[in-house]
Amino acid sequence: MSILWLLLLALFAVGAKGSDFSLAIIPKSIVVTFGETPSIRVEANGYLPVPIRVHLAQQKEVQVLPNETLTFSEGMHNDSVEVLLHPIRQGRFIIQPVIEPPRVVDGSRFFLLMKVAMYEPLIIVSLLIGWTYTACWSAGYYPQIWYNYRQKSVVGLSFDYLYINIVGHISYVIFNAFLYWNSYIEEEYYRRHPLGLNPVILNDIGFAAHAVFGTGFTILQCRWYYTGGNTVSKPAKVIIGLFLVLIVVSMSMAWLRYIHWLDFLYVLSYIKLLTTMVKYFPQAYMNYCRKSTTGFPILNRLMDLAGGLFGILQMIINAWNFDDWTSIGGDPVKFGLGIFSIVFDFVFMFQHYVLYRKSKPKPEQVNLPILQSHVKTVTAEE
Secondary structure: OOHHHHHHHOOOOOOOOOOOEEEEEEOOEEEEEOOOOOEEEEEEEEEEOOOEEEEOOOOOOEEEEOOOEEEEOOEEEEEEEEEEEEEOOOEEEEEOOEEEOOOOOOOOOOOEEEEEEOOHHHHHHHHHHHHHHHHHHHHOOHHHHHHHHHHOEOOOOOHHHHHHHHHHHHHHHHHHHHHHHOHHHHHHHHHHOOOOOOOOOHHHHHHHHHHHHHHHHHHHHHHHOEOOOOOOOHHHHHHHHHHHHHHHHHHHHHHOOOOOHHHHHHHHHHHHHHHHHHOHHHHHHHHHHHOOOOOOOHHHHHHHHHHHHHHHHHHHHHHHHOOOHHHOOOOHHHHHHHHHHHHHHHHHHHHHHHHOOOOOOOOOEEEEOOOOEEEEOOOOOO
């Protein structure tokens, strides 16, 4: 597992390059309500060898006040010009000004992302829903931790689920942290997505780091408390081993410059997606073999389900408020995995409330093929 942290030593020896003259729109992304007239600043810095004109009006959905064309003279600049924008309708728009003459200034990152909502209260509601599903997902780790502590037992909890999960969470933390903080990797992302913003925000890093803590602490409990003979199965070890080999190989290729470090981070993000696809099967199968969900508190799945449903609700509200229904399918992999997790939440609920509602784990030993070992399915009280 420590292999995942070796890459932390490899990504700090890079830097960023500057340019003599630059234009920037501040802020680069704004959210407003239909009817508002927000202001932005066009900042100029550095030495300009020839005069240039900046034409801002490139979207019929947005009016520029008071002037659609800005002029910057030859010479040193450290100034800014305030511009007012008047949206004509709701939606999501990219305003990319035209600079004349061309090729004097690098305008690849000279743009504004503007989101125009119909109703401001829905923006607030969406924000509150976002904090709600984040709280649900974050708090979902603690019912299992508290249950283990009270019972002094982890019988009924799949170790495969935990160890596969921790690999995904660590990979996701590294992906978010370096894409957010490392300027070299961020510049490469902008080069590939010139009209995009950094997809990682600080909340993403905090949420992923908390997921590592919650899962890691539960793994520690598996070493402290009674296990009933449970262990990590050979198939799970193979899966984790393949992930680690993929990490080492891709990190080596990035170190030798066969691929960019951003591609290595993408590999980590794909590993996170793959772990999400496989991690639930061992726990569901263990419940089936034991004919019981004892040891796997249903509250953690209820909170996960609530978080997933709130996330879908937020997407629907935003799509309607911003008149941007394509945003729901804009990231089909992420959306699909969210639905996949919700489906498994219902599977666990069906096992808990219907199939094994009144059953207790069998006291005899049962052979769980997915665990490749005999597990005595007893409760802590026994």
